Amino acid sequence: MAKAGTKEKPEILLDIRNLRIEARVFPPGEAPRDITIVDDVSLTLKRGKVLGLIGESGAGKSTIGLSSMGYGRGGCRITGGEVILNGRDVLKGGKQGFRKLRGREVCYVAQSAAAAFNPAHRLMDQVVEAALLHGVASRAEAEKRAIALFKKLSLPDPQNIGKRFPHQVSGGQLQRVMTAMALCSEPDMIVFDEPTTALDVTTQIDVLAAIKDAIRDTGVAALYITHDLAVVAQVADEIMVLRHGKLVEWGGTRQIIKEPRQDYTRALVSVHQIEHQEKKPGTKPFLSVKNVTATYGGGVVKVLKNVTVDIFPGQTLAVVGESGSGKSTLARAITGLLPPMEGSITFSGRKLANRLADRTKEDLRQLQMIYQMADVAMNPRQTVGTIIGRPLEFYFGMRGKERDRRVTELLEKIEMGKGFIDRYPAELSGGQKQRVCIARALAAKPTLIICDEVTSALDPLVAHGILNLLLDLQQEEGVAYLFITHDLATVKSIADSIAVMYRGEVVRYGAKSEVLRPPFDAYTDLLLSSVPEMEIGWLEKAIKGRRMESAGN
Amino acid sequence: MSSPILTLVAQRIALGLLLLLAVSVLIFAGTQILPGDVAQSILGQSATPASLANLREELGLNDPAYIRYFRWLGGVVTGDLGTALSSRQDIATSIGGRLWNTLFLAFWAAVVSVPLAIILGLLAVRYRNGFVDKLISGLALASTSLPEFFIGYLLVYFFAVKMQWFPGISTVYDGMPFGERMAAIALPATALTLVVLAHMMRMTRAAILNVMQSAYVETAELKGLSAFDVIRKHAFPNAIAPIINVVMLNLAFLIVGVVVVEVIFVYPGMGQYLVDHVSKRDVPVVQAVGLIFAAVYIGLNIIADIAAIIANPRLRHPK
Structure with a gap:
C-alpha cells in the first residue's frame, strides 16, 4: 500500500541466484570449522505464488527462507550469491536495508508460535507492531485490519482476542494469530517455517485451511517450508525438494507428487507404509x-x-x-x-x-x-x-x-x-x-x-x-x-x-x-480424516467431510 | 487483581513476618550468649554484688529468658525500643533522625545507581562482546573490586581536598536547606553508587542475555526492530524478575551496609550509630538496630518477590 504507485512492481518478486550459506560449527573435541549449509541454490518466486520448500532437517530449507530477509540464524553467514527482492539485491543493503524490508516486504511465521510470541505483551500489541514501526498504518487502522484478519482466520471472538496474552490462547489459535501478524503489515511475501508441524493432526488441518484461504484472499506470495510433502501439496503452486543444502528437484506440485524425476523425491513420495500383519491377541495379557x-x-x-x-x-x-x-x-x-x-x-x-x-x-x-x-x-x-x-x-x-x-x-x-x-x-x-x-x-x-x-x-x-x-x-x-x-x-x-x-x-x-x-465413532473419524494425504485437493474434501470440530490444541 | 496473585502475595508477607520473628529470637539469643549482662555493663567497675543484685531486680533480669524476650518484643511492637545504656536516652527517639538520614542517603544513591545500572546493562547487551561491553564491564568490575573505604578516600582526596567541590565531611543537621544537604551527601552517595553499580549492571546484562536466545526475540528482529528496541521492548520485560531481585538486594545493602561509608564521611546515620554503640557495648541499641536492619532486608526482599510475581503475565492474567 505504501509503495504502490511509486514504482512498477516487477512480476518476479524474489529471485535468489546461486545462494551459498556457511556456518561455523564447534564439534566437540575438534577445532571449529566452517560447513556449507546451502550450496548454490537458485529459485524464483512470482508475485502471489506459493513455493513449497521441502526436505529433511538439515536440508537448508529454513536457512534459505530466512535469507530472503537477510537473516542468518545461529551464526549462519551468506557467503555467496544474490537475493533479489522487488528488483534489488537485498544483500547489498546492509543492516539498515534489512531492517526496512523485515516486517514490511517480507514477514515470517515460525514453527512454534507459542515460543515466537513475547509472553510479556498482549497479542494485539505484537500483531500491529511491525505495521506501526514501518509506518504502514496508524494504530487504529492497524488494529482494525488485525481484527478483520482474526475474523478471516476464523479465530474465536476476533474483537477481543487481541487483548489476551499468548499463554491465554491455544497453540493452534496462536499459529493463526501469527499468520495475522505476518499479514497485518501487508507484505509482498511471507515465509512460513513449518507453521503446522507442532500442532495436533486435527488442529493442523484447520490452521492449514486458514492459511490457505488467507494467502488466496490477500494475494501474498509465500515460501512454505515443511518436511511433510502431503501438507505442502495442499498449499503450494510449485515445490522445491532440497537435500543437504542442494537442490534435488523443482517443479509444479502435481509433477512432484505424481511424476517425481529424482530417486530421492520418489523415496519421499512413496514412504511410510510398512505392511504389518496384525498378531492374534494371546490368551493371557501380561x-x-x-x-x-x-x-x-x-x-x-x-x-x-x-x-x-x-x-x-x-x-x-x-x-x-x-x-x-x-x-x-x-x-x-x-x-x-x-x-x-x-x-x-x-x-x-x-x-x-x-x-x-x-x-x-x-x-x-x-x-x-x-x-x-x-x-x-x-x-x-x-x-x-x-x-x-x-x-x-x-x-x-x-x-x-x-x-x-x-x-x-x-x-x-x-x-x-x-x-x-x-x-x-x-x-x-x-x-x-x-x-x-x-x-x-x-x-x-x-x-x-x-x-x-x-x-x-x-x-x-x-x-x-x-x-x-x-x-x-x-x-x-x-x-x-x-x-x-x-x-x-x-x-x-x-x-x-x-x-x-x-x-x-x-x-x-x-x-x-x-x-x-468403519463404522467409526465421531472422534476416530476426525482423527483418521485429518491425516494429510498426498493428493491435490485433499484439504477441501477433508474439511467438508468432517463430523466434529477439533479441540484446537 | 485476581485471587492467585493475592494468595501468593499474602503467603510472601506471612513468611516475611515469620522470618522477622525468627530473626528477633536470634538477635535476643545472641546478646544473651555474650558474657556479662546489662546490669554489669551499667555499673561497670563500681559494681558490688549488692548493687548488681538490686539493679538486676529493678531491670527484671532475674526473670527467665523467654519472659524477658517477650517483654522486649512487646516493647518493640509498641514502638518502645528501650533505653540506651551509655546515654540513658530513649533509643526510638535517637534512631528516628538517624534512620531518616540513612534513608535519605540511600534514596539518592538508589535514584542514581538503579537506572544507571539498568541502562548500562542494556547497552552492554546491545554491544555485547564489543568494545563498549568490555569497557562497561571492566569499569564496573573495577569499581566493585575496590573496597568502599578506598573509593571513599579517593573521592575525598580528589573532590574535597584537591578540587574542593564538595565537603569531605558530610555533616547534616535539622533544618538544613535541601541544596546544602544534597552537596553534603554528594560524595558518600557517589561512593555507594560505585559500590552497588556493577552488581546490578552485570545481573541485568546476564538476565537479558539469557532471554536473547528466545524465539520471540528472533520474531522481533524479523519485524525489523532496531537492536536496541529488541532488547528494550522484547528482552528486558522478560528478564525483569531476576533484575528486580538483585536491585532489591542492593537497595537493602544501601541501607544496611553503609556502615563503612558513613564512618568515613562522618555522616550521622544508622551505621555510625551502630558502630558507636558496639564499641560502648550498648546491648539494647545493638539489638534495636539489628532488628531494624533485619526488617529492612526482609521487607525489601518481600517487595522483590511480589514485584517478580506481578511482573509475570501468567500469574497476573490467569487463563
Whole structure:
C-alpha cells in the first residue's frame, strides 16, 4: 500500500541466484570449522505464488527462507550469491536495508508460535507492531485490519482476542494469530517455517485451511517450508525438494507428487507404509490396566478416566490421541511416576505397587521407556558405551569385558556397530540418538518398552528406519510395546491393537483391524480424516467431510 | 487483581513476618550468649554484688529468658525500643533522625545507581562482546573490586581536598536547606553508587542475555526492530524478575551496609550509630538496630518477590 504507485512492481518478486550459506560449527573435541549449509541454490518466486520448500532437517530449507530477509540464524553467514527482492539485491543493503524490508516486504511465521510470541505483551500489541514501526498504518487502522484478519482466520471472538496474552490462547489459535501478524503489515511475501508441524493432526488441518484461504484472499506470495510433502501439496503452486543444502528437484506440485524425476523425491513420495500383519491377541495379557483414574493437583484435574487396556506378550498396543488426551499420562501411571487414584495395574498375574518408590528393582527392569526427545533423554557428558552400559551394571551387575561385549552386541542389534562406543550424544544424528535410547531400554531385557512419541521428532525416512528396527527387535526379543503416538500412519505400521484416547478416556479399543474398520465413532473419524494425504485437493474434501470440530490444541 | 496473585502475595508477607520473628529470637539469643549482662555493663567497675543484685531486680533480669524476650518484643511492637545504656536516652527517639538520614542517603544513591545500572546493562547487551561491553564491564568490575573505604578516600582526596567541590565531611543537621544537604551527601552517595553499580549492571546484562536466545526475540528482529528496541521492548520485560531481585538486594545493602561509608564521611546515620554503640557495648541499641536492619532486608526482599510475581503475565492474567 505504501509503495504502490511509486514504482512498477516487477512480476518476479524474489529471485535468489546461486545462494551459498556457511556456518561455523564447534564439534566437540575438534577445532571449529566452517560447513556449507546451502550450496548454490537458485529459485524464483512470482508475485502471489506459493513455493513449497521441502526436505529433511538439515536440508537448508529454513536457512534459505530466512535469507530472503537477510537473516542468518545461529551464526549462519551468506557467503555467496544474490537475493533479489522487488528488483534489488537485498544483500547489498546492509543492516539498515534489512531492517526496512523485515516486517514490511517480507514477514515470517515460525514453527512454534507459542515460543515466537513475547509472553510479556498482549497479542494485539505484537500483531500491529511491525505495521506501526514501518509506518504502514496508524494504530487504529492497524488494529482494525488485525481484527478483520482474526475474523478471516476464523479465530474465536476476533474483537477481543487481541487483548489476551499468548499463554491465554491455544497453540493452534496462536499459529493463526501469527499468520495475522505476518499479514497485518501487508507484505509482498511471507515465509512460513513449518507453521503446522507442532500442532495436533486435527488442529493442523484447520490452521492449514486458514492459511490457505488467507494467502488466496490477500494475494501474498509465500515460501512454505515443511518436511511433510502431503501438507505442502495442499498449499503450494510449485515445490522445491532440497537435500543437504542442494537442490534435488523443482517443479509444479502435481509433477512432484505424481511424476517425481529424482530417486530421492520418489523415496519421499512413496514412504511410510510398512505392511504389518496384525498378531492374534494371546490368551493371557501380561499387563492389565484396570479402571485406572489418575489426577493432577491432588484430584482437581482428572487426566485419566476409568481406563482399561491389556497388553499381550510380544505385541504392540498403540495409544492414539491428540495432545492433552492423556496418552503420556497413561504411561506415567503404568510406570508408577503418577500413582493412579483408582484402579489397578496387574503385571504377570500380580498387582504392581502404585508408587514408583514401592516397586522392586525387578519390576523396574521389566518396564523400560523411550522418549520423544532422544537428545534430552541422554546425559550429554557420557559416551554411548556408558549410557548403554549403565542398565547392564545396575540390573545385572555386569562389569568390565563382559559389559563391553554386551554393549557391542546391543550396538549391533540397533545397526550401529562397535565404532560408536566412545562417541558422545552430540556427535550422533537424531536417528542414531533414538537408536541408542532403544539399545539402552533393551539392555535391561524388559518385557515391555513404553515408546512415547519416539518417531515424532524425526524426519520421515529416519522414522521409517526406527519403526522397522522396532519391529525387527520385537521379532527377535519378543518384547512388547506400548506405543504412544498422534500419528495414524505410524499406528498402522506397528500396532497389533489400538486404543484411541480423547479427553482422558479410551473411546475406541480393540484389534487394529477392528479399530480401523468403519463404522467409526465421531472422534476416530476426525482423527483418521485429518491425516494429510498426498493428493491435490485433499484439504477441501477433508474439511467438508468432517463430523466434529477439533479441540484446537 | 485476581485471587492467585493475592494468595501468593499474602503467603510472601506471612513468611516475611515469620522470618522477622525468627530473626528477633536470634538477635535476643545472641546478646544473651555474650558474657556479662546489662546490669554489669551499667555499673561497670563500681559494681558490688549488692548493687548488681538490686539493679538486676529493678531491670527484671532475674526473670527467665523467654519472659524477658517477650517483654522486649512487646516493647518493640509498641514502638518502645528501650533505653540506651551509655546515654540513658530513649533509643526510638535517637534512631528516628538517624534512620531518616540513612534513608535519605540511600534514596539518592538508589535514584542514581538503579537506572544507571539498568541502562548500562542494556547497552552492554546491545554491544555485547564489543568494545563498549568490555569497557562497561571492566569499569564496573573495577569499581566493585575496590573496597568502599578506598573509593571513599579517593573521592575525598580528589573532590574535597584537591578540587574542593564538595565537603569531605558530610555533616547534616535539622533544618538544613535541601541544596546544602544534597552537596553534603554528594560524595558518600557517589561512593555507594560505585559500590552497588556493577552488581546490578552485570545481573541485568546476564538476565537479558539469557532471554536473547528466545524465539520471540528472533520474531522481533524479523519485524525489523532496531537492536536496541529488541532488547528494550522484547528482552528486558522478560528478564525483569531476576533484575528486580538483585536491585532489591542492593537497595537493602544501601541501607544496611553503609556502615563503612558513613564512618568515613562522618555522616550521622544508622551505621555510625551502630558502630558507636558496639564499641560502648550498648546491648539494647545493638539489638534495636539489628532488628531494624533485619526488617529492612526482609521487607525489601518481600517487595522483590511480589514485584517478580506481578511482573509475570501468567500469574497476573490467569487463563
